[in-house]
Amino acid sequence: MSPSAVASVNKTDMASNLTEAGVKHTIKDTAPSIAVNGHSTGLQELDASKITFTPNENPKAVPEANSPEVTKMSSCTDHMITATWTSKTGWTAPSLIPYGPLALQPHASVLHYSTSCFEGMKFYRGHDLKIRLFRPSLNTVRMLNSSARISLPAFPPAELQKLIETLVAVEGEKWLPKSRPGSFMYLRPTMIGTAPTLSVNKPNEVLLYIIACCFPDFNDPAATLGAHANANNNESPNGNSETKPRPGLKLLASKEDTIRAWPGGFGFAKVGANYGPSLLASDEAHLRGFNQILWLFGPDSEITEAGASNFFLVWKTREGRTQLVTAPLGDGIILAGVTRRSVLELARERIGGEELEVVERKICMWELEEAVNEGRLMEAFAAGTAYFIMPISLIHYRGTDLHIPFADDNYGSKLKQWLMDIMYGAESHEWGVVVQERSLIPSDLDE
Ligand SMILES: *Cc1c(COP(=O)(O)O)cnc(C)c1O
Secondary structure, three states: OOHHHHHHOOHHHHHHHHHHHHHHHHHHHHOHHHOHHHOOOOOEOOOHHHOEEOOOOOOOOOOOOOOHHHHOOOOEOOEEEEEEEEOOOEEOOOEEEEOOOOOOOOOEHHHHHOOEEEOOEEEEEOOOOOEEEEOHHHHHHHHHHHHHHOOOOOOOHHHHHHHHHHHHHHHHHHHOOOOOOOEEEEEEEEEEEOOEOOOOOOOOEEEEEEEEEOOOOOOOOOOOOOOOOOOOOOEOOOOOEOOOOOOOEEEEEOOOOOOOOOOOOOOOOOEHHHOHHHHHHHHHHHHOOOOEEEEEEOOOOEEEEEOOEEEEEEEEOOOOOEEEEEOOOOOOOOOOOHHHHHHHHHHHHHHOOOOOEEEEOOOEHHHHHHHHHOOOEEEEEEEEOOOEEEEEEEEEEOOEEEEOOOOOOOHHHHHHHHHHHHHOOOOOOOOEEEEOOOOOOHHHHHO
16 A cells, blocks of 8 residues: 555544454454354354353342332342353353352453443333343344454354343243333343453453343333432522423533543443443533433534433424434444434334434534524434433533423334334334243253
8 A cells, every 4th residue: 555545544444444453353363153254263152052050049039110229220130141251262151140249350351451341231021921122133243343342252142142031031030020011121241351460461261241130210200310310300400490390311511521432442332441431420410410421522512422322303404304313323432322223213214204304413512502592403312221212301511501392292202102112012023022931940950
C-alpha cells in the first residue's frame, strides 16, 4: 500500500478494521468449530450436551414480587451453570451446580484488567403458562463479539444458548411459577479471565457462568426506579412543579469531561470496562434526582445512549414528515441492543410507509432543542432489556430543562405492547423461543 493510500484511510474505518481483525484472530485461535478457513486448534469446544447436574440441597424461598430483595437485584436462583477454559485444553464440560461464591485468586486477570463481558436477557412466564426467551441467539452472538474484543475465548453461540435454556428449564418452575403469568426473571451470562497472573496478557484461564436473578419490573408503578429514582413524581429535579404528573425517565446529559464510548474503543461491546467508569456520572445524576445519564459524544453533543439503554425519539421534520430516529451503529460507540433492533424492525414492518419514517442517524442536542422549541418533538423513549421501553419526560442539558412531550397514543407504547405480546406468547412469533421445563429429579442426574 502506498503512503498516500494509508493516509486516505478514514480514521473510523481504521478503528473498526483493527477491532475486526482482533476479533477474527481470537475466534480462530480459541474455537475450533467456528475456525476461519478450516484452521483447527485441537482444543475442546464448548459442548452443552456434556453438562453434569448437582442439585442444591439447601434451596431458598422465592421472594415476593417487588420485595426489597427483588428491587435491589440481590437475589439469585438456587443454581448456576459454569464452564472453564484453558489455553491448553479448551472448554471443559459445563456443570449445573448450586449458586454460590466463586473462588478467585487475588491476582486473577479480571480483578485487575477488566477481562469481563456479559449479557443481559430475561425469561418470561407467558399468559399461556409457557416459558420463553426473547431472541436469545442475538445475545449469544453479541457475547461472542464482546468476548473477542477483550481476548477471551470464543465458543459456538448455539452451545451457549443451550446452556442458558438448561438453566431456565431447571429454575423456571420454582422461580417463575405458573401462578405468576406475565412475570419475568433476569439472566446474566458472564465470562471472566481467571488466570492467576499479574502479567498484562490475554488470560489463559477463563470462567463462563450463567446466573438467573430476581429483577424489578420498572414498568410497574409499584416497583421503584432504582434506589434514588423518582421518575413518577411530579416535581422536576429543580423543584419546579409540573402542571400534571407524567410517566417517564428524567435524564441528565453527560458533560464534556465524561465520555462513555469513542470510535476505536469498545462501546459496542458489553464488556465490564464500559460500566465501572460510568458510575461516577450516574451517581451524580441520582443524587440530583435524575434517573439516568444521557450520554453525549463529540463537539456537536451527539446523543448516543440513555444509561444502558438505546435512545429513540419521534419528531416531525420541518417538511412535516414523522420520523422515528435512533443513533447509528457504524462508529462502534453504540451498543447494538436487541430491543433497539426489534423496535426498528417492528416499526419498519408494521408502521413505516408514509406514517412513520424509521431513520438511523446522528442526532445532535441542538436539533433536539430546536424540535422541542418548535413543538416538533412528539416523544422520546429508552429501549433496553432492563428498563424495556420507558418514556423520557425530561432532559437536563447545560442548565436547561427540556420537557419531552408524551401523548397517550405514542409509538413507544404501541411498540412495547407488540414486544410484550411476543415475549408473553399472546402473539406466536419466531422471536419468542419456548423453553421446555424440566425438574432436577434424580432420574435427570444420569444424563
Ligand atoms: C445492554 C445495553 C443496551 C440494551 O441492549 P438490549 O440488548 O436491548 O438489552 C443498551 N446500551 C448499553 C450501553 C447496554 O449495555
